[in-house]
Amino acid sequence: MIPVTILIVDDRPENLFAMQQLLEDDPNRTLLLAHSGQEALGLLLSHEVALVLLDVQMPEMDGFETATLMRRNRRTRNIPIIFVTANHTERTHIFQGYAAGAVDYLPKPVDPVVLQSKVRIFEDLYRQRKQLEDVNARLDAKVAELERLRFELEEKNRILHTLSLLDGLTGIPNRRHFDDTLRSEWQRMLREGSPLGLIMIDVDHFKRFNDHYGHLHGDRCLKRVAGCLSAVLKRPSDFVARYGGEEFAAILPATDHAGTCHVAEALRQAVEHLAIDHAASPTTDHVTISLGAASVIPAPGCHPSDLVCAADQALYAAKQSGRNRWCYQGCQPDSCIHPLT
Known part of the structure; x- marks a missing residue:
């Protein structure tokens, strides 16, 4: 009592x-x-x-x-x-x-x-x-504990959400984050009437690199390339992601044809300056990248996949032309030439 x-x-x-x-x-x-x-x-x-x-x-x-x-x-x-x-x-x-x-x-x-x-x-x-x-003190303690647990859960969910948008190997955004960002930037440029640039990037002869040096060195190479690409893009709105395998992609809001080509060359030179040995490459003795550049002013009726398709075609052309270079492909499907009204 x-x-x-x-x-x-x-x-x-x-x-x-x-x-x-x-x-x-x-x-x-x-x-x-x-x-x-x-x-x-x-x-x-x-x-x-x-x-x-x-x-x-x-x-x-x-x-x-x-x-x-x-x-x-x-x-x-x-x-x-x-x-x-x-x-x-x-x-x-x-x-x-x-x-x-x-x-x-x-x-x-x-x-x-x-x-x-x-x-x-x-x-x-x-x-x-x-x-x-x-009783009130115990309830207050329970409420405080629940509030602490809620905060911890929100923080863990935030971390999990962040991790779900990052590539596990390179630490840069993953394909899912790329798709979300491309859609949102496409809509933003559509509203603003501004151009949107896209660069698809592929590490040249990467399978041969893995076969020659082993997958552990291959992973290290991809990490260095990812860090290099990220360092080149200076604007807060610029975005680079691992697209898949040895492929990367860069989204450049408010960037026209000339600006997209300028960034593509800067990316190519930066990776070449890493001077990562690649004895198995038929192109050169160090790691290089090939790039496909495209840009467009989004219009009603167009779709972000049109821009991805144009950049992919440009990347294919760069590979066919000898690699360690970039090519530009205009994004002009019928839906963009004759937009819906």
């Missing part, structure tokens, strides 16, 4: 002793005794008290003044006060007590049965309040 503390305040020692004798039989009850209002206020600041039995007639600071001061202090303002007084029949006296903050009156001489009954009522109320506070 929750223990309770009761403060008894009376300037007469014999009254304190009598009240103490009536209430000290409960092992879950602690009694504090104060001989004055000043002493009572001091005890209230250092103890948690469930009930105050307060004598009204006291010298220097009477019960009304003590109660009034209790109600002005945030720590003690809600502690129940039962006034103990011999002058309990005068209405003015009673109203003054209630105005000071009393919740009940006990007449002197105190009836033991009435005293025990009233004290138990306020003890029960105190215990119920403490139990409610404990």
